[in-house]
Amino acid sequence: MMPLSRFLLLTICAISLHTAAVYGQGKPAADVLIPTDFSALRQHEADMQKLFTFNYFSPKIYDTLMTLDSVQRYNQNRINYLADSICRADTKKRTEASKAFVPKLVQALKTPQSFYYTFDSLKARGMSVLYPPDNSFRIITWAVPQNKYTGTYTYEYYGAIQYNSPELKLTGLVDKSADMPSPDFKITTSDEWFGALYYNITQVSRLDTTYYILFGWDGHNDRSTKKLADALYFANGKAYFGAPIFEVPKDNKLAIKKRFILEYKEGAVVSLNFDTEQNMILFDQLSDDEDGKTTNKKKKTTGTAFNLVPEGNYSGLQFRDGLWRYVPTVMRATLHSAPIVNPVLGEGRKAHKAPKAKKPKKK
Helix, strand or coil: CCCHHHHHHHHHHHHHHHHHHHCCCCCCCHHHCCHHHHHHHHHHHHHHHHHHHHHHCCHHHHHHHHCCCHHHHCCCCCCCHHHHHCCCCCHHHHHHHHHHHHHHHHHHHCCCCHHHCCCHHHHCCCCEEECCCCCCEEEEEEEEEEEEECCEEEEEEEEEEEECCCCCCEEEEEECHHHCCCHHHCCEEHHHECCCEEEEEEEEEECCEEEEEEEEEECCECCEEEEEEEEEEEECCEEEECCCCEEEEECCEEEEECCEEEEEECCCCCCEEEECCCCEEEEEEEEECHHHHHHCCCCCCCCCHHHEEEEEEEEEEEEECCEEEEEEEECCCCCCCCCCCCCCCCCCCCCCCCCCCCCCCCC
């Protein structure tokens, strides 16, 4: 009979070998990298960081990262705003730096097992790196502020999908959001991506297709901001964005949309995210800004997206029968115990009943 100590040692070795063989199916971690690869990627990251700091700080992106809603906001690391804000550049230099950043990123991703390297210092400067629950890929996005005229601005978005495979497999994303009419009803490819800075991801299945729901921020312009829930799926070796799975309000009716977009007044803090406790997408209900109604009465801006702000209530989307179905009103805070419906009475006691109203006497 095998001694217990030897049996335990062999068991531990077997578990270790099995873990090494299947690693990558769980959460990514830089620990799986061999030291030489780890060192090489750190050097790549340091080189990219010099280019990337240009990119991050418009105050609007900073404020967004500091107020990310529900799941993400509590995990967001504090960022040294003042130190990096001096790295702002004019529009031309920002664009040039972002274009120079792309080949350096690709070069870094060619390093063996780079899929598990999280680029933490770049994430702290506004680059988003998200993994879905099944860990089959990761999506990397970032935003570049564009100053069109004095006092006005918009954003360009860059991104790539890296697949969890032994050899580097990468899909670049080309932002076409500025030239996309009715994006709510359009399915697009990676070559005509509705660009956004993604801050969360979840996944659902419908029939034989897995949809990865991406929650993104679009700075849009100096008058309004957008948040969106987009659907990413893969078919015939290609990535597609948008799917007819969002049942949401449109003109006081419910309509099926390919992606769900909230547009609201610039500077407002609006929530749109997946809530794990309630297992649904929660978002702010929007209404006209009362100050805007008074200030802009002559300009007739009431009812327009750039005058919408949160009203304090929340709606939701719950995944049922293959659709994200609209729930008009949702409690944001989850109760940890059920409310007491009937009064708890001691033995022999009865609940007090309100007295009945007396009928008026007939004269």
